Amino acid sequence: MELQLFSLQYFLIVSLLSLYLYFYVYSAYKKSRKPGFKHYPLVGVLPGFIKNRHRILEWTTEAVKACPTNSAVFQRPGRVHGVFTANPSNVEYILKTNFENYPKGERFLSVLEDFLGQGIFNSDGELWKVQRKTASYEFNTKSLRNFVIENVSSEISARLVPTLTKAAETEQVLDLQDVLERFAFDNICKVAFNVDPGCLEGDGTAGSEFMRAFEDAATLSAGRFRYVIANLWKIKKFFNIGSERKLKKSIQVVHDFANHIIRSRMEAKVEKLDDDLLSRFIGNSDNSPEFLRDIIISFILAGRDTTSSALSWFFWLLSSRPDVERNILKELETIRKQNGKNIGDTYSFDELREMHYLQAAISESMRLYPPVPIDTKNCLNDDILPDGTFIGKGWFITYHVYAMGRMEAIWGENCNKFVPERWLENGIYRQENQFRYPVFQAGPRICLGKDMAYIQMKSIAASVIERFVMDVQDKDTCPKYVASLTIRMKYGLPVKVKERCVD
Numbered sequence: 109m110e111l112q113l114f115s116l117q118y119f120l121i122v123s124l125l126s127l128y129l130y131f132y133v134y135s136a137y138k139k140s141r142k143p144g145f146k147h148y149p150l151v152g153v154l155p156g157f158i159k160n161r162h163r164i165l166e167w168t169t170e171a172v173k174a175c176p177t178n179s180a181v182f183q184r185p186g187r188v189h190g191v192f193t194a195n196p197s198n199v200e201y202i203l204k205t206n207f208e209n210y211p212k213g214e215r216f217l218s219v220l221e222d223f224l225g226q227g228i229f230n231s232d233g234e235l236w237k238v239q240r241k242t243a244s245y246e247f248n249t250k251s252l253r254n255f256v257i258e259n260v261s262s263e264i265s266a267r268l269v270p271t272l273t274k275a276a277e278t279e280q281v282l283d284l285q286d287v288l289e290r291f292a293f294d295n296i297c298k299v300a301f302n303v304d305p306g307c308l309e310g311d312g313t314a315g316s317e318f319m320r321a322f323e324d325a326a327t328l329s330a331g332r333f334r335y336v337i338a339n340l341w342k343i344k345k346f347f348n349i350g351s352e353r354k355l356k357k358s359i360q361v362v363h364d365f366a367n368h369i370i371r372s373r374m375e376a377k378v379e380k381l382d383d384d385l386l387s388r389f390i391g392n393s394d395n396s397p398e399f400l401r402d403i404i405i406s407f408i409l410a411g412r413d414t415t416s417s418a419l420s421w422f423f424w425l426l427s428s429r430p431d432v433e434r435n436i437l438k439e440l441e442t443i444r445k446q447n448g449k450n451i452g453d454t455y456s457f458d459e460l461r462e463m464h465y466l467q468a469a470i471s472e473s474m475r476l477y478p479p480v481p482i483d484t485k486n487c488l489n490d491d492i493l494p495d496g497t498f499i500g501k502g503w504f505i506t507y508h509v510y511a512m513g514r515m516e517a518i519w520g521e522n523c524n525k526f527v528p529e530r531w532l533e534n535g536i537y538r539q540e541n542q543f544r545y546p547v548f549q550a551g552p553r554i555c556l557g558k559d560m561a562y563i564q565m566k567s568i569a570a571s572v573i574e575r576f577v578m579d580v581q582d583k584d585t586c587p588k589y590v591a592s593l594t595i596r597m598k599y600g601l602p603v604k605v606k607e608r609c610v611d
């Protein structure tokens with residue numbers, strides 16, 4: 109009798125287990141047949157993830173492209189579950205309509221906390237709101253005009269042009285991406301903290317240690333999202349080994365730089381403080397030195413890594429499109445003639461606003477190579493996205509800016525081509541809907557520096573193009589990128605600079 113009971117129990121357990129396995133494998137199999145990421149039993153997308161980690165943007169683009177509504181579900185061990193989307197209705201929904209349900213979230217914040225602390229890029233709720241409000245004052249039109257006149261123009265004429273002229277004379281190969289990063293770094297430090305690191309001055313080696321440390325800190329922090337075993341970095345951090353050891357050292361260099369700025373500013377507090385961004389935050393005595401440090405780091409990231417990335421890809425694209433370059437030159441000539449200017453004179457705020465074609469060409473370049481190629485939020489409560497995709501509590505949602513630039517549904521059949529004209533209506537630059545083109549994000553957290561960024565990029569592009577010819581080395585090969593927080597070129601952008609002959 110006892111034996112029979114045991115056999116019955118045994119039979120029941122085996123049957124239930126088989127049934128469970130059958131349904132698990134079957135549902136995983138069904139999932140794997142859906143378009144999008146291929147899911148396998150137990151390991152989810154892991155095999156594809158391992159195979160494609162080095163081409164993560166292309167792989168995820170292919171997945172969303174294959175789905176009827178351009179949203180693909182993604183699941184891998186370590187409770188990494190979420191959705192990649194390139195659907196403008198979903199983007200509008202998560203960034204605006206249901207903003208409260210999609211903060212950055214714990215996972216994102218904790219991965220980047222060592223580097224970014226609680227700075228504006230790495231905070232939610234009240235902490236974010238207070239920084240957003242304080243910083244917004246700095247980005248009004250008056251500050252923008254001052255920004256152009258005082259800082260961008262002087263950095264161009266005193267540093268950028270001499271650097272390029274010297275490169276032309278010596279015929280040396282120059283890394284244009286490095287030059288643009290130094291420019292942007294000098295610029296953001298001056299505008300936001302009234303400090304001039306002089307990175308683009310002299311032999312161009314000043315600040316090199318900081319620049320390298322900042323790059324490593326950004327790349328290694330972003331790399332934490334791509335571990336095959338999701339939280340392995342925490343163990344490496346605990347034992348202070350491998351990439352985590354390197355990350356810790358880089359962060360220390362970045363912190364030392366930021367702490368130095370704060371200390372000098374605190375000591376100067378008795379004197380009159382200039383009206384810059386840091387002063388506004390220091391003015392609030394509730395802000396601790398650590399918080400001020402985090403603010404500084406977020407602004408360096410915002411100001412240094414975005415415009416330099418955008419312009420590097422722009423100059424690379426331009427190198428194969430003499431027709432676009434000719435149109436830019438024509439536009440600059442017209443503006444100079446209208447305003448009685450010569451090559452080399454600095455462009456005013458209003459003249460920059462007249463550069464519709466240049467603005468179109470830069471926007472088009474960022475459509476294909478957005479400086480922030482993907483951006484991720486966390487879902488607080490179960491939800492259904494406008495395209496019908498279910499998203500669970502605690503899942504991530506990534507809106508895929510890089511993929512969106514390559515969607516036929518948004519840009520038509522020629523979506524992979526570099527066509528500045530698509531931005532123009534009767535020669536006038538036409539803004540694109542921010543949810544179809546979320547290069548600067550959109551909704552309440554839209555980039556604060558958008559206008560400032562365009563002014564900087566247009567000033568640099570205009571001054572460089574009218575005076576120099578950039579002979580990009582190996583221009584027919586698309587540069588490899590580093591999957592950092594921004595899309596940097598892995599080996600820089602080597603160019604030979606030549607002075608432009610003007611008739």
Ligand code: HEM
Pocket residue numbers: 228229240243296407410411414415418478479480483484546547548549552553554555556557558560561
């Ligand atoms: C081509 C240049 C730029 C691009 C493409 C760009 C793009 C972006 C994106 C995608 C975000 C959202 C990031 C996130 O929340 O994860 C952002 C936020 C931000 N950007 Fe920019 N940015 C650019 C230049 C700048 C510049 C020059 C500044 C000025 C310092 C700036 C200041 C900010 C700030 C303060 C935020 C945080 C906004 C918030 O969370 O409320 N950006 N930007």
